[in-house]
Amino acid sequence: xxxxxxxxxxxxxxxxxxxxxxxxxxxxxxxxxxxxxxxxxxxxxxxxxxxxxxxxxxxxxxxxxxxxxxxxxxxxxxxxxxxxxxxxxxxxxxxxxxxxxxxxxxxxxxxxxxxxxxxxxxxxxxxxxxxxxxxxxxxxxxxxxxxxxxxxxxxxxxxxxxxxxxxxxxxxxxxxxxxxxxxxxxxxxxxxxxxxxxxxxxxxxxxxxxxxxxxxxxxxxxxxxxxxxxxxxxxxxxxxxxxxxxxxxxxxxxxxxxxxxxxxxxxxxxxxxxxxxxxxxxxxxxxxxxxxxxxxxxxxxxxxx
Amino acid sequence: xxxxxxxxxxxxxxxxxxxxxxxxxxxxxxxxxxxxxxxxxxxxxxxxxxxxxxxxxxxxxxxxxxxxxxxxxxxxxxxxxxxxxxxxxxxxxxxxxxxxxxxxxxxxxxxxxxxxxxxxxxxxxxxxxxxxxxxxxxxxxxxxxxxxxxxxxxxxxxxxxxxxxxxxxxxxxxxxxxxxxxxxxxxxxxxxxxxxxxxxxxxxxxxxxxxxxxxxxxxxxxxxxxxxxxxxxxxxxxxxxxxxxxxxxxxxxxxxxxxxxxxxxxxxxxxxxxxxxxxxxxxxxxxxxxxxxxxxxxxxxxxxxxxxxxxxxxxxxxxxxxxxx
Numbered sequence: 001x002x003x004x005x006x007x008x009x010x011x012x013x014x015x016x017x018x019x020x021x022x023x024x025x026x027x028x029x030x031x032x033x034x035x036x037x038x039x040x041x042x043x044x045x046x047x048x049x050x051x052x053x054x055x056x057x058x059x060x061x062x063x064x065x066x067x068x069x070x071x072x073x074x075x076x077x078x079x080x081x082x083x084x085x086x087x088x089x090x091x092x093x094x095x096x097x098x099x100x101x102x103x104x105x106x107x108x109x110x111x112x113x114x115x116x117x118x119x120x121x122x123x124x125x126x127x128x129x130x131x132x133x134x135x136x137x138x139x140x141x142x143x144x145x146x147x148x149x150x151x152x153x154x155x156x157x158x159x160x161x162x163x164x165x166x167x168x169x170x171x172x173x174x175x176x177x178x179x180x181x182x183x184x185x186x187x188x189x190x191x192x193x194x195x196x197x198x199x200x201x202x203x204x205x206x207x208x209x210x211x212x213x214x215x216x217x218x219x220x221x222x223x224x225x226x227x228x229x230x231x232x233x234x235x236x237x238x239x240x241x242x243x244x245x246x247x248x249x250x251x252x253x254x255x256x257x258x259x260x261x262x263x264x265x266x267x268x269x270x271x272x273x274x275x276x277x278x279x280x281x282x283x284x285x286x287x288x289x290x291x292x293x294x295x296x297x298x299x300x301x302x303x304x305x
Numbered sequence: 306x307x308x309x310x311x312x313x314x315x316x317x318x319x320x321x322x323x324x325x326x327x328x329x330x331x332x333x334x335x336x337x338x339x340x341x342x343x344x345x346x347x348x349x350x351x352x353x354x355x356x357x358x359x360x361x362x363x364x365x366x367x368x369x370x371x372x373x374x375x376x377x378x379x380x381x382x383x384x385x386x387x388x389x390x391x392x393x394x395x396x397x398x399x400x401x402x403x404x405x406x407x408x409x410x411x412x413x414x415x416x417x418x419x420x421x422x423x424x425x426x427x428x429x430x431x432x433x434x435x436x437x438x439x440x441x442x443x444x445x446x447x448x449x450x451x452x453x454x455x456x457x458x459x460x461x462x463x464x465x466x467x468x469x470x471x472x473x474x475x476x477x478x479x480x481x482x483x484x485x486x487x488x489x490x491x492x493x494x495x496x497x498x499x500x501x502x503x504x505x506x507x508x509x510x511x512x513x514x515x516x517x518x519x520x521x522x523x524x525x526x527x528x529x530x531x532x533x534x535x536x537x538x539x540x541x542x543x544x545x546x547x548x549x550x551x552x553x554x555x556x557x558x559x560x561x562x563x564x565x566x567x568x569x570x571x572x573x574x575x576x577x578x579x580x581x582x583x584x585x586x587x588x589x590x591x592x593x594x595x596x597x598x599x600x601x602x603x604x605x606x607x608x609x610x611x612x613x614x615x616x617x618x619x620x621x622x623x624x625x626x627x628x629x630x
Contacts, residue, residue, distance in 0.1 A: 022458045025414050129368065193409040199365050200404075201397030201424045201475065204390075211423075215414045 029219075032297040039293020045286035049279075053099035062090035064097040065249040076271050083271045085259055087249075094251035095275050101252040102233050102283070105167055109232040112171035114225050117178030122209050124179065125186025132183070139176035147173050151235075155244040166246055170235050174228070181224050185217035192216075219298030226291040230284045237280050253280050311482045311515035312339040312362070312400075317375035319354075319361045321586070329586035331357040331370065333539040336613075339483060339515035344506060346530035346547075347519045348562070352583040354539035355519045359485045362517075363402055364392055380482055398428040401476035403505075405488040407468035411460040417444070417471045418456025421478055428479045443474040447504060466497035470504065477508050484509065485517045490525065502529050523566055527551060532619075535559050538594030539586060541613060544621040555622040557599045593625070601626060 023031070033039055052059065062080070068088035076083045082091035124135040154169050155161060189195060190213070198212045214221070239245035240254025241261075248255055253276040260266050260273035319332040332354045339345045347355050361372055364384060377384045379399055387395065396402075404410040411420060421440040425431045431439065437456065444452035447470045460468055469489065476484055486505060490498035506529055509516045518530060526533055526547065533550045535543040535558065543556040554560045564577030581598040584590065590597045596606040606625055613623040 022416065022454075022462065024416075024459060025461070193404050193406050194412045196365065197402075197404060197410045197472075197475075198412070199396065200363055200402040202393040202395070202427060203397075203423075204393055212412050216412070218414075 026218075029294075029297040033293050036293040036296060038289045039297075042286040042289030042293065045282060046290065049099060049283055049286070050103065052096060053103055056093075056096035056100065059096055060090065060093040062093035064089060064093040064251045066090075067249075073265075073269060073272075075269075082275055083269070085256070085272055086265075089249070089251075091256070091272055091275065094256055095253070095279065098251035098253045098256055098276065099279065099283075101163060101246055101250060102236060102254070102280070104163060105170075105236040105246075105252075106229040106233040106287075109167045109171045109174070109235075110225050110228045112167060113175045113178055113228055114221070116171070116175040117182055118214065118221065120175070121179040121182025122186055122214065125183040126190055126205070126209055126213070128187075128190075135179065136183075139179055142173060142176045145173060147235075151239060152244055155239065161245070161247055163246060163250075166236070166239075170232060174231070178221075178224055178228065181220050182217060185220050186213060189213050189216055219294075223291055223295045223298065226287060226294060230287040230291070233280065233284055233287075253277075308343075309341050310338055311341050311380060312337070312517070313376075313378045314338070314358075314362065315376045315378075317358065317361055317377065318373045319357050319366055319370055320373050322369045322371065323587060327587040330539050330589065331586045332361060334613075335375075335536075335539070335541055337517075337534055337541070339517050341482065341513050341515055342510065343531045344509060344516040344518055344529055346526040346533045347517060347536055348521065348523065348526055348533060349536035350521060350583050352586070353536045354586070355521075355536055356487055357539075358536070359402070359487050359517065359519055362485060363396060363400065394428070397424050397481075398479045399481055400483040400485065401479070401481040403469070403472050403476050403484065403486040403489045405491050407465050407472055407492060410472055411468055413460055416457050416459055417463070417474075421456075421471075421475050424475055424478045439478070440474075443478055444471070447471070447474045447477075447508075448500075465493055466501060469493060469497075469501050473501070473504060473508065477512060477514075480512055481514055483515045483517065485519070487519045488521070489518075491520075491522070498525070505529075523562060535562070538583060538589055540594060540623065541621075542595065542623045544613070546619055549620060555616065555620070555627060556595075556624050557601050557626070558595050561598075561600075593623075 066089060068084070071080075071084050071088040073086060074080055074084040074088075080090050080092065082095065084090055085094070120135050124132045150173055151169060158165065195208060195212060198208050203212070236245055236252060237254035237257065240252050241257045243255070243258055245254050246252045256276040257273055259269075265272055314335060314337045317332055317335040318330070321329040321331055323329055335354075335358055337345065337347070337358075347358065349355050357366070357370070360366055362377055362384070364372070366372060372385060375385065379395065384392065384395065411417070415423075418437060418440045421443060422433070422436040425436040425439055426433070429436075440456050441452045444455050449455045449467070449470065455463075455471075460471070463471065484505070489505065490501050493501060502525060505516065508514075518525070520526060530547045533545055533547050534541050535550075535556065537558050543550070543554070543559045545555070550559065551563065554563050558579070561577065561579035565579065567576060579598055584594070584597060590607065592605070592607040593599070593602070593610050596602045599606065603625060611623050611625050611628070613621050614627065615621045616627065
């Protein structure tokens with residue numbers, strides 16, 4: 001065979017160094033992302049919030065679920081930085097531990113939605129036809145259900161709401177949007193010539209979907225997954241605020257706000273509800289900045305910048 | 306040159322079943338053979354069924370299209386009898402394909418080397434290291450001067466001609482017996498076209514493969530083909546060795562195509578044209594499919610479609626002008 005005779009040893013000693021020279025599309029996107037100031041601020045903010053939630057035991061000595069009837073609604077002091085709530089629990093400790101629940105809910109609901117969305121969306125967009133109609137009618141059905149009413153119904157039927165159950169419920173009503181977006185990208189990708197090319201070199205359907213199509217759809221997937229985290233955090237906060245989310249005594253930002261349902265607290269005890277409110281605002285804002293930054297970074301039209 | 310028959314297509318029919326019960330006969334009764342070391346050109350206008358023929362050979366016809374009849378034997382094996390799974394072992398290994406648009410035919414998120422290695426690892430079970438070395442060799446073979454660096458480059462870093470070279474490297478990586486090139490140079494500029502075609506015919510000779518060259522460019526045919534099949538309306542209308550076809554075209558369609566070529570020997574004000582366009586594949590005329598545009602059309606041309614008749618052992622034409630009666 002002739003090609004064998006042409007084999008020459010790799011004579012380039014600096015070979016490994018040259019590998020850094022070629023920028024993959026992902027690396028190019030990362031570079032564009034890093035140029036976006038707001039997005040970088042968003043990332044830094046998120047890192048701070050995540051670090052604080054992980055290191056909660058180091059930042060406070062109080063137990064967030066420990067009630068103390070002698071210390072109800074105390075104003076901020078050196079012992080209780082943000083005062084205490086109506087059951088005498090330390091607000092600062094609840095804020096720190098509460099971030100864990102909010103973030104866990106946000107990210108795990110996103111992952112759950114993402115898995116459903118990627119699987120159903122790629123099946124739908126790749127195979128078209130019957131599979132597509134079936135999945136799309138299912139999304140229509142779920143989209144037609146009002147989220148809030150459905151969530152409230154389930155929450156009031158189930159007595160003991162855990163984080164897992166909560167995540168499952170909100171993921172099961174949120175997957176259609178992501179599914180449709182992924183289906184959309186797949187419909188355009190499947191007509192691309194490199195997909196035909198992959199078929200022509202004998203790649204199987206699974207291989208085409210996972211190796212050739214999903215990496216090309218990573219832009220919209222990542223952007224929407226990020227924004228999904230923010231939506232999930234707000235959903236948790238909203239439901240907990242009206243008392244239909246994660247039940248007490250487990251602290252979450254949402255059920256800390258629940259205290260502010262009382263006008264007295266709202267007027268005179270700002271230290272109980274302003275901090276969790278600001279935390280939700282800052283987190284969601286940071287995530288949205290990251291999402292916007294990712295969208296610009298993955299947008300091929302922003303190449304010129 | 307071994308001269309063995311690599312590809313033998315018989316009575317291939319690929320129909321598209323349209324919504325309103327109409328059937329588009331995109332490929333209808335096509336016979337073709339490609340021998341090792343031979344370049345066969347498939348020529349025709351847009352919509353004449355050239356690309357569908359090539360995709361049928363690869364069995365990459367999507368719904369609503371279907372291969373309804375025929376036999377496609379590659380190295381004596383009928384591809385139509387293989388399962389989908391067996392077919393994935395044939396594609397890229399025994400038969401490879403090069404596409405028209407080098408700009409989109411490579412996956413933008415992987416390096417060139419990675420995409421060559423994918424084929425090698427799938428079909429030749431090579432280790433990563435072996436595949437990488439082979440990828441570098443292949444890139445050198447197709448004329449990349451800095452192959453060690455190019456393996457790590459992404460498609461967007463290469464020009465159109467370079468991408469097409471990379472496509473050729475992918476296509477020949479497993480020493481296919483048949484290479485199908487579907488308008489490989491249409492998207493490239495003229496100087497690069499010649500380089501790419503030269504490279505393809507060099508590879509064809511070196512690896513002793515059959516080359517099925519699909520094109521609408523008669524200049525390319527004149528330069529590179531050994532035999533020419535002229536396609537019209539999903540059927541082969543003329544089949545001839547290249548030198549005969551250009552000197553003495555038989556079918557009125559072939560004549561029309563050749564008259565539409567500019568030539569340095571003819572002094573004419575206007576180039577010839579074939580009036581009209583190819584009728585859509587679900588509305589072919591009742592008789593000869595070219596009858597609606599043919600300058601020599603006779604009464605019976607509108608009644609029945611002529612058969613492809615052998616004129617001598619290497620020429621065949623589908624036209625009543627050459628029947629005895």
